[in-house]
Amino acid sequence: MSELPISSPYRSTPDAPVSDAERDQLNGRLNAAFEAGSIDADDFRSRLDRLFAAQRLGELVPVVQGLPPLPTYDTPSIVDVGTGQPGEVSEARPAERIALILIAVVGVMFLIAMMLLFILMD
Template sequence: MSADLPISSKYRSTPAKPVDTEERERLGRQLNDAFTRGELDADDYQHRLDTLYGASTLGELVPVVSGLAPLATFEEPEIVKQTGRPGEVGQPTDGRRFGLVLFAVLAAAVVLLVILGVIFLAVL
């Protein structure tokens, strides 16, 4: 019955681990959601709930989680998340800073040229 669960599933990889309250509540919500979506009939839903609340180890929960859709681990995929205006690639930059840096580089180049010119004229 555990064939549809990957070996990395905690229900198969650590079957002797005790079931905690948080795990029961999470699986209870997952079962309720599956029943609400019509993925489980009333008998299967009740059987899985009975198994859930009667289980003492994770291995005993395999029949409960088998065939259930996995829980989403995110609200919205990162690739879809919109943080800026449409068409905006990144944070807007301040053009004044670039202009200031460009001015400083040009001023340094002019000063360097003047110094080199004075040295060249002094040598002649």
């Protein structure tokens, strides 16, 4: 019995043809799993053989079975995926834009306050 969910294209549309994009994506996942040590060399070669021999999505179930799942989210743009290590403090982001906005807001508030003061003094 497959551990893949029924919504997986490998189970829900097993007779659909395997596209080149699907092969490329699975090849990348297999390489990442091998590099991470999730699968050994023999399993890696066996899965690659099945991947490139498959004609239909259903034939890829043994290839994807047990691979780490794909992330189901995008990394937020505010998160820096730089070269830092966990716990390291990253470089400060430039504050020029925030400073300009803050100066503009304070300037506008000052002008409004001065106008109100002149109105109240008349």
